[in-house]
Amino acid sequence: MAYADHSQGSSRTISIVIVALIHAVLGYAFVTGLGMKYVKKAAEQLNVIDVKEEPPPPDEEPPPPPPDQPVEPPPVVAPPPIVQTPAPAPTMTVVRTPPPVVIQTPVAAPPPPPPPKVAAQRATPRGRPGEWVTDADYPSRAQREERSGTTGFRVEIGTDGRVTNCTVTSSSGHADLDAETCRLLPRRARFKPAVGTDGQPMTDSFSSRIVWRLPE
Structure with a gap:
């Protein structure tokens, strides 16, 4: 890409020098009274020269593989392994609770059976x-x-x-x-x-x- 830019700059410089020389010759011809023949001939040559900027060369693409050659799949890139950081074990706190206090409610004694009937x-x-x-x-x-x-x-x-x-x-x-x-x-x-x-x-x-x- 850098070579193409250098070539275009050199061509442009040469074209400018040529145009300057042609103008100088024409001016000298008018001054010295050269014939119109040389003036027309120089003008035709001037019209012929057309400075065009050359387009940059396209990027070269790699040639396609031949039809008989199998296309190799792209390499499989494995993802990096996942590093698992072991979580710290939970801290167990033992809470000692006092034994429950059982309050025994006194059970009322059943009523005594009725006295047997006396005959x-x-x-x-x-x-x-x-x-x-x-x-x-x-x-x-x-x-x-x-x-x-x-x-x-x-x-x-x-x-x-x-x-x-x-x-x-x-x-x-x-x-x-x-x-x-x-x-x-x-x-x-x-x-x-x-x-x-x-x-x-x-x-x-x-x-x-x-x-x-x-x-x-």
Whole structure:
């Protein structure tokens, strides 16, 4: 680029010198009275010379690669590695809290159960208790084996005077005689219900014994 500028400057200087010489010759010709022939000839030569600025030469581009030659891809430029600065470990602060204070609220005691109702009049048997069990109720096997004994019992009596439960309180020594006692009493025993202090019927119990004696 610097060479082209130097060449253009030299050409321009030479052109200016030539034009100056031509003007000097023409002036001398007029002064000395040269013929018009030389003047016209010099004028034609002057018109012929046209100083043009030469355009700068274009930048030379590299020749394209031949069609058969594979085009090499541009080199892959890897980015610089990312430098990770390790973060400092968080500071752990141990705060010791006092144990919670448990305030125990006193639990109110449950109200005492109501006192049991007291019978103003106890339950009494209807009829004769000796007729609740007869000789005909004697178990046949115990009779053949000539077994006998006395069974103590307690029966629970409902507000209607009927037996609701029977329990053997003392055994006769024979299971079949005890079982027959509590089988017969709920079916045959009847009571006049007990009466409470409020005048209303209430439950009650009755205890007695059954003597199992072999019939004659």
